[in-house]
Amino acid sequence: MKPTNTILGEYGTTIFAVMTGLAIEHEAINLGQGFPDTDGPADILADAERATKEGPNQYPPMMGLPELRQAAAQHNKIFYDLDLDWQTQSIVTSGATEAIAACLFGLVEPGDEVVLIEPLYDCYLPMLRRAGGVPKLVRIEPPHWELPYEALEEAFSDKTKLIMLNTPTNPAAKVYTRDELEFIAGLLEKHDAYAICDEVYEHLTYDGKPHIPLMTLPGMAERCIKIGSAGKTFSMTGWKVGYSVGAPKLIEAMSKAHQFLTFTTPPNLQKAVAYGLGKEIEYFKSLGADMQAKRDRLSEGLTKIGFEVMDSQGTYFLATDFRPLGFNGDDVEFCKHLTIEAGVGAVPFSPFYQGGLESGVSHFARFCYCKQDSLLDEAIDRLAKHFGGV
Secondary structure: OOOOOOOHHHOOOOHHHHHHHHHHHOOOEEOOOOOOOOOOOHHHHHHHHHHHHHOOOOOOOOOOOHHHHHHHHHHHHHHHOOOOOHHHHEEEEOOHHHHHHHHHHHHOOOOOEEEEEEOOOOOHHHHHHHOOOEEEEEEOOOOOOOOOHHHHHHHOOOOEEEEEEEOOOOOOOOOOOHHHHHHHHHHHHHOOOEEEEEOOOOOOEOOOOOOOOHHHOOOOOOOEEEEEEHHHHOOOHHHOOEEEEEOHHHHHHHHHHHHHHOOOOOHHHHHHHHHHHOOOHHHHHHHHHHHHHHHHHHHHHHHHHOOEEOOOOEOOEEEEEOHHHOOOOOHHHHHHHHHHHHOEEOEEOHHHOOOHHHHOOOOEEEEEOOOOHHHHHHHHHHHHHHHHOO
């Protein structure tokens, strides 16, 4: 029989689905996949119910409902002082992942080079390769996640079409500094390149560390697409509503692909997300404060058990080095061991690097802390009992 697509066929089931399935099978506490165990603000849910009942529930405009596009533009004005024309500089997609796909399919020509910084969120590379792009990989590594300026500069060339920039980063939980962003901006200008900015965790930064969109730097407004996510901002990952802003030329290119991917997004959810983006500033400030407390709760518990815990500057995640516990296997074996024997699910870190277990980064595990405190405490208790008996 004829083969299926050879590029996507190389990839197995995502590590998130694999570890979640294992956690379900063994009734383990799932601190692997990054989804909250609450269902988001009640007023936003009520607005979605209202919008569903009032309708219409037919196709909304391909670019998104005007009220959500206006809300996204206004949100970026309030938080980042970005002046945007919502009619030419915004688009709604079915989640941030679709936004990433639309950007890559709309901007990348076969043979274009695209700079990516490992560790990578798992959809970036398959989508880029399917679009015909040539990945140029640069690494940040634990424990300090320092940006290698020289290696990054070497990755750029006249063939570079764009960089994929994720800040705050999943899974490294790094928040890029202004100095790092200015260096990246300089490379974009030098090589006349663009940036797809995955900023879905924009409101989840800690310890007073600011989130700085690359788009706000001088000369970057015409080179960037900035992607946001209702799933992360409102703790409703199943809604799959993304909202992006950017230069008119780039949004137009993105829309050309979007129309052939999902075309549109449920109108009731769009209306509810528009309502949510208009909530008082204090709501968005509280997101980071609440999640920082959960980070500290899990970090302190894991440290007492014996894990070496990396700094988590943002997102839902923290990385740990498990070697101090005396486990001699790799990270995949360790996470399976945790799930089956200790009853706590985590995600191995090596799949986020090309080469996997051969990448040299195979003794780290990622834990997710966007859970209720009682669940985090139970996970810590299980791990403490397990390793206390070793």
